[in-house]
Amino acid sequence: MLKTFTLGGVHPPENKLSAKEIIKELDIPENVTVPLAMHLGVPAKPVVEKGYPVKTGQLIAKGDGFVSANIHSPVSGKVLKIDKALDVSGYKKDAIFINTEGDEWIETIDRSAEIIKDFNLSPEEIVNKINDAGIVGLGGATFPSHVKLSVPRGKKAEYLLINGVECEPYLTSDHAVMLERSEELMVGISILKKALKVNKAFIGIEVNKPDAIEKLSNIAQEFKGISVQPLEVKYPQGGEKQLIKAVLSREVPSGGLPIDVGVVVFNVGTSLAVYEAIQKNKPLFERVVTVTGKSLQKPSNFKVRIGTPLIKLIEAAGGLPEDTGKIINGGPMMGKALSSAEVPVIKGSSGILILKREESARKEVGPCIRCTxxxxxxxxxxxxxxxxxxxxxxxxxxxxxxxxxxxxxxxxxxxxxxxxxxxxxxxxxxxxxxxxxxxxxxx
Amino acid sequence: MDSVILDTVLTLSGLGAGAAIILFFVAQKFKVVEDPRIDEVEEALPAANCGGCGFAGCRNFAEACVKAKDFEGLYCPVGGNETMAEVAKILGRDAVEQDPRVAVLRCNGGCESRPKTNIYNGAATCKIASALYGGDTDCQYGCLGFGDCVEVCDFDALKMDPLTGLPVVNDSNCTACGACVKECPKDLFELRKRAKKDRKIYVACRNEDKGGIAKKSCSVACIGCNKCYNVCPHDAITMNNYLAFIDADKCKLCRKCVPECPTNSILEIGFPPRKDRSAETDNDKNEVTSGEKEININNNKEV
Amino acid sequence: MNKQIIISPSPHVHSGQSVEKLMYGVIIALLPALLVSIFFYGKGAIAVTLISVASCIIFEFLIQKYILKTQVRIHDGSAIVTGMLLAFNLPSNLPWWIIVIGALVSIGIAKMTFGGIGNNPFNPALVGRVFLLVSFPAHMTTNFPYPQGISTPYISHIDGFSGATPLGIIKEGFKNGKSITELIGDVPSYTDMFIGKLNGSLGEIAGAALLLGLIYMLIRRIITWHIPVSVVGSFFLFISVLWIFSIDGHNIIMAKTSLNIPYISYTNNEGALVPFHMADPVFHMVSGGLFLGAFFMATDYVTSPMVPKAMIIFGVGIGIITGLIRIFGAYPEGISFAILIMNGFVPLMNRYIKPKRFGQTN
Known part of the structure; x- marks a missing residue:
């Protein structure tokens, strides 16, 4: 019997069109728009002004308060302006516009391909570095990671859960990361384990990704205290509370947080970002985004800079089809429909889904028949x-x-x-x- | 047979008498002593239970009036000064007077002047749509047109105009209870001082975008050009975030600002048509007056 | 205009499940029983079903269009289900005008006065049936035609080919002081009753076919097991316990196991002490409308509870009330009344019985 959560759940068609696509790096766009509110909490405060030259990876906005996150320039160039721009929230909000010139990274970032496995920072240093790197939950909730890692007094973390479930139909970015960046991911998990002072970490993966389960299970043998937990395919297993229930059979009390049952959950994308931040000094300014949809020519997984207009990704995947009805930031179950393809990629964008016109319209609403x-x-x-x-x-x-x-x-x-x-x-x-x-x- | 009827009558009467005695004592025991003035005050109130005064209903308002020493913060917008004078008489205090007010919609972006740029397909309420995104036009400040305000109006003072897709206020029915002000997620309603003959001049726009962007999304948007601000002889106009606002308390209804507005976003309502002074502003004015007439006609119909 | 992007809150996909699919699923599940009925009752079964379904659809259409002036929703199939269930509860020789009155009560009074589908507190088909039962008792209690084969014409009057149902025969027999051994010869064999070769309402006779329909609905996930299992289970248990304490149960148990369980006796109207007679549980399972009620009427979405726990309470209530009416009541069959009584408790159960919440602490 495969593990899964007990209450409810549905089985939407998986439609993982881009599952076999390797991660491609997208060209750096000429302009980027970096919203100041791409995390849960208070928007960041810009530390640059119009006309400032910036390098890739340079801090451009500082987290304002505890629940907030730093923002780093995803490109090198000049700050064009700080103005309102439409973002995935559906409203015009403050954002930093940057004109790209070349691609000059700040010197501290290690750009080599070498995988560094050793780390000897203290838990506090790890949390601080994650805070500096502006890492937020990349699964979509965009909760600042350093807040999650700061376990409140009186509570103790026992387990680290890594969310590789990706239960949303269509999306494959986490799957691609698990397959292609397996070792870095494992190092990232080890770092998170140390930061939380826990001995055991589980990676929850649904059985519709057998290749990822196999690969990670093999690599996990090299790492102490990390094991892979295959799970039955069921939506919404990627929800924190459902994942904890599925893997550990613990129920987060109503109104409580995972830490109340001694668990902290991180997404695989976030774990990779943690690896890059700690071992490579690379702040969070790019991420893997799935661009998918039945009408798209080439559903793909792209590694893109934050702030890239979505239309650039769609063009790279074969262009926006004629009969597009909906452009969705995220998956079909929880994603947000957008009114324009010009809005930028943010830290929480795990995928872009294009729905055809006939798939988009809702059906006529009838009276409730109490079918339960x-x-x-x-x-x-x-x-x-x-x-x-x-x-x-x-x-x-x-x-x-x-x-x-x-x-x-x-x-x-x-x-x-x-x-x-x-x-x-x-x-x-x-x-x-x-x-x-x-x-x-x-x- | 007779005894059956007799028995029945006796038993039932006995039961009734017994219950009456019990009820009498229970009623005595649990009697609540209440200030009789509360009933009197409640009688004087309009009994609309609209909540416009900030209390749950007329009874609560009456209780508060009787309890309080003066009318500080207590005012029934529906009954107005007359009702408050009556309440004051009952309680033997001096009445406070407030200027009667009326709700106006600070958006004039009808279907023609503010083109739709996407199709909203969710549940048809303003609250749900506004929680999702800016709206189905390029103006994220304007009316969404699902009529949440019409739903909450207890006085039949609001209705949707099918031509423009905007709600229309019926001045004679509006009691300024403020339900629409609270309901509108875009905060488009304002309670303005009622003037003679229900005349009013106000900026029917809340768009805080820069002029160019605002104008692109809506042809009657305020573009923040400052022309009205410069021409106003009474300092009634303030400019904030590329948006003009006319203070109803300072405005003397001189109408000087209206023809200045390049986008016709200042509405004048209830005035007689003005004589044309120059050919140049002819078109603008015609548009304004015709729009104004339309609204007037609507109002008259409802009256 | 057509090129514009569509915006709506999530989720952006739908399962494709629809009211129509569910209703037509129920109709498919009812078909085996209808076929069995046609096989035994011939044209009468067809005629009654057609008249009932057609008048339900027409009444729903007329009421929605001209009285309520709402959107016409007859395409959702709920009127067809009501019509079929009403027909299944009627004898196959019922005159057409009584059926039409039944349909009018079902749709007009039990369903549309409350606002149509989703709002009616009582099962419409059952309200129609019970209305007919109390209004036309001669037609609805002692006039069930005997199964005579597929070529039987639709005879809409009382004639020599009809009589009371096995449950009615037993009830009447006990009233006249007969014992079960005297009566058992008057009713068909249990196997005949299970496959449907008996006289009764046209849909309730075919236990085996109804069971097939239930399995279909469970596989298609149209309903869950809770209500059917709890109704049938609790009924069987209740009847069995009663039977053990009846003289008939006592005799059989004595013969097989030599266990001496005391049986109940009571004083009848003439003042004589008589033993308590009762047919055995298997007879009660295969005769009457238990299966039709448990599988198709009690599981009606609108009039059954929303939460599994409440569904089981609802089912047990129906099972026990049915047993009480069958054994002690004036009518030989009680499932219709039992379901209607429990329907009345559904709003209360929905209010106070909540599902198991995730992360509930106490």
Missing amino acids: MCVKVCPMGLEPYLLMTMSEKALYESLEKEKIMDCIECGSCSYICPANRPMLDYIRLGKNQVGKIIRERKK
């Missing part, structure tokens, strides 16, 4: 049909009692609903409102 499918598939044991009704009627107190804040917004309910009810739309709205009420109460 949404209750059955909810991985958090909630009742989405009820939450939607309450949210429509603005019954915020009841919503809080029904645990709306536990919702992980995985979209399984809307995905399965035979009446095509937009449950997650309303649940998200209710969650926002209840969140506001809770914050006000705390004040």
